[in-house]
Amino acid sequence: MTKKNTLSVLMFALIVLFLFNHGATAQSELNIAKMSNYQKLSYRLKFIKNFKRLSMNTTLEDAKFLRIIVECSHARRGIEVGSANGFGAIHLGMGFELNQGKLITIEINPKMVRECRKNIKKMGLKNTVTCIKGDALQVLPKLKGTFDFIFLDANKPDYYKYFKAIEPKLSKGAVIVADNVIRGAALMKDFLDTMENNPNYDMVSFRASDEKKDGMAVIFKIK
Numbered sequence: 001m002t003k004k005n006t007l008s009v010l011m012f013a014l015i016v017l018f019l020f021n022h023g024a025t026a027q028s029e030l031n032i033a034k035m036s037n038y039q040k041l042s043y044r045l046k047f048i049k050n051f052k053r054l055s056m057n058t059t060l061e062d063a064k065f066l067r068i069i070v071e072c073s074h075a076r077r078g079i080e081v082g083s084a085n086g087f088g089a090i091h092l093g094m095g096f097e098l099n100q101g102k103l104i105t106i107e108i109n110p111k112m113v114r115e116c117r118k119n120i121k122k123m124g125l126k127n128t129v130t131c132i133k134g135d136a137l138q139v140l141p142k143l144k145g146t147f148d149f150i151f152l153d154a155n156k157p158d159y160y161k162y163f164k165a166i167e168p169k170l171s172k173g174a175v176i177v178a179d180n181v182i183r184g185a186a187l188m189k190d191f192l193d194t195m196e197n198n199p200n201y202d203m204v205s206f207r208a209s210d211e212k213k214d215g216m217a218v219i220f221k222i223k
């Protein structure tokens, strides 16, 4: 085979591979609503396994923890503050879908919003998760109704402000999860002190994953 022929065969193989991959993804996305629960779960787990995580994303273990806590708290109306490309949102979304609930995720960076929406769509979670573009400090006061689950993961020094904006809308028994409370403790001292000293809330901090040597706080609204 000549050098030119080898190159043509290689190009052809690459094009076929590209079309096959894209075709398969599009087909899976298209059919996700029609999949059995087992097929949907294995498609989603594969999607998560291949997800190109950014350094700012939650770790896989933290994301799994988020899904599990949504499921076991039977939360129905949740907010995530700081979506990035949606790695946390797709896990939370699976939990809210199981609970027949809804999640709003807020992100200020337009590029991240696009990525987040794409990933939510690919996971077949468009009916469960809504990604709002904007500054959470402006979006939160405008949200209507009450909420029973909050995940704080945007600008660390603003956790207290996010909390104050959401507090009037928190239902009794609501769960707040706040990320980076170990390495970012100094940046969110006002928030952590308030949670520690407020008799309406019960808080525990823990590390679900060793990956970033950080941890999360789980806060329960007692009354």
Ligand SMILES: C[S@@+](CC[C@H](N)C(=O)[O-])C[C@H]1O[C@@H](n2cnc3c(N)ncnc32)[C@H](O)[C@@H]1O
Pocket: 056, 057, 058, 081, 082, 083, 084, 085, 086, 087, 088, 089, 106, 107, 108, 109, 112, 134, 135, 136, 137, 153, 154, 155
């Ligand atoms: C640590 S990342 C979020 C990771 C994501 N929660 C996950 O689970 O993968 C923080 C994100 O918050 C966004 N952010 C920062 N300040 C914000 C604000 N005021 N309102 C909304 N999003 C904000 C950043 O653009 C960034 O994408």
